[in-house]
Amino acid sequence: xxxxxxxxxxxxxxxxxxxxxxxxxxxxxxxxxxxxxxxxxxxxxxxxxxxxxxxxxxxxxxxxxxxxxxxxxxxxxxxxxxxxxxxxxxxxxxxxxxx
Amino acid sequence: xxxxxxxxxxxxxxxxxxxxxxxxxxxxxxxxxxxxxxxxxxxxxxxxxxxxxxxxxxxxxxxxxxxxxxxxxxxxxxxxxxxxxxxxxxxxxxxxxxx
Numbered sequence: 001x002x003x004x005x006x007x008x009x010x011x012x013x014x015x016x017x018x019x020x021x022x023x024x025x026x027x028x029x030x031x032x033x034x035x036x037x038x039x040x041x042x043x044x045x046x047x048x049x050x051x052x053x054x055x056x057x058x059x060x061x062x063x064x065x066x067x068x069x070x071x072x073x074x075x076x077x078x079x080x081x082x083x084x085x086x087x088x089x090x091x092x093x094x095x096x097x098x099x
Numbered sequence: 100x101x102x103x104x105x106x107x108x109x110x111x112x113x114x115x116x117x118x119x120x121x122x123x124x125x126x127x128x129x130x131x132x133x134x135x136x137x138x139x140x141x142x143x144x145x146x147x148x149x150x151x152x153x154x155x156x157x158x159x160x161x162x163x164x165x166x167x168x169x170x171x172x173x174x175x176x177x178x179x180x181x182x183x184x185x186x187x188x189x190x191x192x193x194x195x196x197x198x
Binding site: 002005019022023029030036037038039040041044050051091093094095096097 | 101102104118121122125128129135136137138139140141142143144145148149150158189190191192193194195196197198
């Protein structure tokens with residue numbers, strides 16, 4: 001399994017709206033092919049910065065299947081207007097979890 | 100609970116040694132005050148980049164208690180020589196986990 005990290009800086013004052021938008025868009029991820037998990041974290045040091053963690057069976061489930069689907073536009077409709085800039089996206093793989 | 104993200108770029112060729120060093124240092128975190136979880140993820144796009152996720156009861160358990168302890172030096176002894184540069188550290192708090 002791979003974890004997509006989308007680092008998203010939102011416009012100051014849009015934090016609550018962004019969080020509502022992600023919650024509203026959760027079903028979009030839930031039904032996406034190969035999508036296994038969705039969570040949202042907020043930065044302590046920079047409270048306009050969020051990280052959306054999305055678990056995928058393969059990187060292509062995200063980059064090809066999801067981004068190529070109508071649901072990607074649906075996701076952006078919920079939250080895109082809150083973005084300060086284009087999100088920074090990276091994929092990672094767990095090496096180990098000790099405890 | 101807070102999640103510390105330490106983004107660590109290691110010197111090319113030091114990946115296996117770094118991973119072994121983190122494994123060896125896991126008990127250091129396990130015994131740290133307020134430390135509740137430890138996992139390591141590796142970037143797909145930039146394979147010399149890792150993210151160490153450490154769960155803490157409070158941010159200060161990390162920034163004051165852990166960094167001020169002898170065990171912080173112990174941790175660095177295991178992995179410090181693998182660092183390409185100073186790790187980038189941020190703390191986050193989970194907003195929600197949908198699935």
